[in-house]
Amino acid sequence: MGDPRFARSLIYVCGHSEEQTMGLVINHPLEGLRLPDLLEQLDIKSDIQVPDQPVLYGGPVERERGFVLHSLDFRTEDATMPISDQIGLTASKDILLAMNSDHPPRHSALALGFANWGAGQIEDEMAQNAWLVCDADEDLIFDDAYGSKWDRAMAKIGVDPSRLVDGAGLA
Numbered sequence: 001m002g003d004p005r006f007a008r009s010l011i012y013v014c015g016h017s018e019e020q021t022m023g024l025v026i027n028h029p030l031e032g033l034r035l036p037d038l039l040e041q042l043d044i045k046s047d048i049q050v051p052d053q054p055v056l057y058g059g060p061v062e063r064e065r066g067f068v069l070h071s072l073d074f075r076t077e078d079a080t081m082p083i084s085d086q087i088g089l090t091a092s093k094d095i096l097l098a099m100n101s102d103h104p105p106r107h108s109a110l111a112l113g114f115a116n117w118g119a120g121q122i123e124d125e126m127a128q129n130a131w132l133v134c135d136a137d138e139d140l141i142f143d144d145a146y147g148s149k150w151d152r153a154m155a156k157i158g159v160d161p162s163r164l165v166d167g168a169g170l171a
Helices: 035-041 093-099 121-127 138-142 146-156
Strands: 011-016 020-025 029-034 054-057 061-071 080-082 087-090 108-118
Touching: 011 061, 020 054, 029 035, 035 054, 035 093, 061 093, 061 138, 093 108, 108 121, 108 138, 138 146
Parallel strands: 054 108
Antiparallel strands: 011 020, 020 108, 029 054, 061 087, 061 108, 080 087
C-alpha cells in the first residue's frame, strides 16, 4: 500500500455494502492521547479509575469523531451496531459513559477517525493485492500489544513480512 496513512496498519472492517466499506485502524495509538485525558476533555466525570488506555488513530476520515469497538456485554438498541456475535461498534456518548462506569464493557477500544472506501474501491484494491486479509479475533482487536498486532496478523495468514515488496513486477 503506497499510502503512508496505512503503512503497517491493521484495519478491522466494521461494515461493508455495495455502496461503501468502513473500518477502524486498531494498531496505531495516537501519541500523547489517553482515554482518561479524552474523557476529561469531554467533561465526562467519574468516581472510578478509568483504564489508562491509548486512544487509537482510527483512520484519516473525520478524525475528530470517536468510535468504540467493544464487547457486546454493552449495547444500546439505537446506537450499537453489532459487527459479530461478540463485537459491536458504538459512536454515541452512551459507550463513553459505560466505559467510565462501575460496569464497563469487558473489552473496548476507542478510535478517532475511520477508514472509508467507496463503491467497489476495496474490491479493486484487494484485486490488486493492496490488502491482505485475516480472520479477526479478540486479541488482535483488543489487546494492548499494539506494536506486534500487524506482525501477529501476518503470522496468522502465514506471511513473512520480510518477503514483501512495495511494488509489483512486470512480466
